[in-house]
Amino acid sequence: MTTPKVITRFAPSPTGFLHIGGARTALFNYYFAKHMGGEFHLRIEDTDKARSTDEATQAIIDGMNWLGVHHDGEIVYQSKNADAHIEAAQALLESGAAYRCYATAEELETLRENQGDTAFRSPHRDRTELLDKPYTIRFRVPEGETKISDHVQGDITWDNKNFDDLVLLRADGTPTYMLAVVVDDHNMGVTHVVRGDDHLINAGRQTLIYQALGWDVPDCTHVPLIHGPDGKKLSKRHGALGAEAYRDMGYLPGGLRNYLLKLGWAHGDEELFFTDEEIAKVFTLDGINAAPARLDFDKMDYINSQHILREADEALLTQAKPFLETVNDCPLSADLEGRVLKAMETLKPRAKTLKEIAEQARYLMLKRPLDITGKAAKPLRRDGAIDHLSALTLRLKALEDASWNEDALQALLSAYVSDNDIGFGKIGQPVRAALTGGAPSPDLSWVLALLGKDEVLGRLSDVIDGEFGKKEE
Ligand code: GLU
Numbered sequence: 501m502t503t504p505k506v507i508t509r510f511a512p513s514p515t516g517f518l519h520i521g522g523a524r525t526a527l528f529n530y531y532f533a534k535h536m537g538g539e540f541h542l543r544i545e546d547t548d549k550a551r552s553t554d555e556a557t558q559a560i561i562d563g564m565n566w567l568g569v570h571h572d573g574e575i576v577y578q579s580k581n582a583d584a585h586i587e588a589a590q591a592l593l594e595s596g597a598a599y600r601c602y603a604t605a606e607e608l609e610t611l612r613e614n615q616g617d618t619a620f621r622s623p624h625r626d627r628t629e630l631l632d633k634p635y636t637i638r639f640r641v642p643e644g645e646t647k648i649s650d651h652v653q654g655d656i657t658w659d660n661k662n663f664d665d666l667v668l669l670r671a672d673g674t675p676t677y678m679l680a681v682v683v684d685d686h687n688m689g690v691t692h693v694v695r696g697d698d699h700l701i702n703a704g705r706q707t708l709i710y711q712a713l714g715w716d717v718p719d720c721t722h723v724p725l726i727h728g729p730d731g732k733k734l735s736k737r738h739g740a741l742g743a744e745a746y747r748d749m750g751y752l753p754g755g756l757r758n759y760l761l762k763l764g765w766a767h768g769d770e771e772l773f774f775t776d777e778e779i780a781k782v783f784t785l786d787g788i789n790a791a792p793a794r795l796d797f798d799k800m801d802y803i804n805s806q807h808i809l810r811e812a813d814e815a816l817l818t819q820a821k822p823f824l825e826t827v828n829d830c831p832l833s834a835d836l837e838g839r840v841l842k843a844m845e846t847l848k849p850r851a852k853t854l855k856e857i858a859e860q861a862r863y864l865m866l867k868r869p870l871d872i873t874g875k876a877a878k879p880l881r882r883d884g885a886i887d888h889l890s891a892l893t894l895r896l897k898a899l900e901d902a903s904w905n906e907d908a909l910q911a912l913l914s915a916y917v918s919d920n921d922i923g924f925g926k927i928g929q930p931v932r933a934a935l936t937g938g939a940p941s942p943d944l945s946w947v948l949a950l951l952g953k954d955e956v957l958g959r960l961s962d963v964i965d966g967e968f969g970k971k972e973e
Pocket of ligand 1: 511512513545681694695699
């Protein structure tokens with residue numbers, strides 16, 4: 501017996517942005533399809549015309565592209581499948597699994613008021629003659645039980661008495677979500693439905709529709725929603741709901757993929773860092789936790805820092821560019837770009853996000869003369885500081901361009917310290933102040949090497965010849 505190819509889908513309703521919970525659902529579908537050598541599809545559920553917008557559709561597509569969750573095949577737009585939905589409703593009508601309900605809005609209200617706790621059954625359920633009145637097509641919930649076996653929620657059985665005779669086709673002929681999902685999943689050949697557990701009860705209702713149409717019911721997995729760091733359901737109050745908010749905070753798409761996947765999925769060990777290939781190799785639906793996952797920014801930062809460490813310098817520079825420019829309020833000229841690229845290996849271990857890379861790179865991008873004030877200026881006001889800077893400048897000038905590297909500069913600094921019989925701080929602190937203005941920076945020999953000879957001598961002479969130099973006289 502050959503098993504059918506696994507086909508999964510992500511089916512967002514385009515009413516906002518790519519929600520972080522939706523993004524994780526998409527990732528579960530994506531990696532499971534990869535693991536099984538199957539396909540992952542994107543379906544935009546845009547049947548609710550009042551709530552769906554083109555901007556929201558674009559935001560979801562952009563969010564998925566940025567996150568690197570690439571779907572197979574063409575995007576399916578649910579609104580384009582109306583004919584198939586109507587055809588299925590007609591088939592259900594013909595087989596008797598559905599019926600015409602002529603109840604008006606007022607009648608429905610009264611019926612609902614009187615029904616108490618019991619599920620909705622229309623008085624038109626058993627009507628045989630046709631009326632010349634508008635009608636909806638309702639599903640005729642059969643007696644008995646409905647069972648599903650869910651990868652996360654386990655085996656669930658509902659008494660069908662809990663299910664309303666739901667509307668499949670509205671009076672204006674438009675299909676409802678419940679019908680459209682079943683028909684589209686069937687027509688797309690979806691074998692596994694993985695979605696939020698807010699849809700769990702819908703799985704029961706949809707199972708009944710599948711059965712009435714004589715179609716195979718897809719395997720299902722209902723994933724607990726994401727909660728905020730405080731353990732409460734994720735809401736606007738927590739901020740950062742959309743994938744783009746994480747992009748703007750400077751997370752790498754690979755880091756966010758890794759984090760979201762680990763959020764609520766365990767692989768039998770505590771390892772947090774995974775590459776896409778590793779995830780695809782080991783990801784199964786049974787590893788998804790049944791308890792809601794809590795956002796944990798420390799973990800996210802740690803995972804992202806691991807991805808930053810492993811990212812190629814050039815690729816990291818491209819992604820960091822907008823952050824470098826906005827955080828440091830300075831366009832990235834070709835010269836500066838070269839300088840930051842050279843510094844990347846020193847920036848990577850110090851940054852958890854692209855924003856932090858930009859902060860760590862600030863000293864490389866400062867405009868001369870530097871604005872050195874407050875605490876940062878203190879070492880430059882100490883007795884003898886400017887003399888030391890002048891003396892060191894002479895030695896730096898004498899260092900050949902070809903030797904302007906971290907090791908030679910370290911040796912030069914050490915020699916200066918021992919020749920003058922001073923502590924390293926005596927020279928290190930004023931030099932750092934003059935070259936960085938108090939911005940975060942790595943070892944001094946790196947600062948010198950990465951800024952380059954011209955810039956170093958320029959920044960030193962700005963200080964020696966400027967306000968601090970005058971005070972020394
Ligand atoms: N469109 C639904 C939603 O965004 C998802 C439907 C489904 O996955 O079955 O909640």
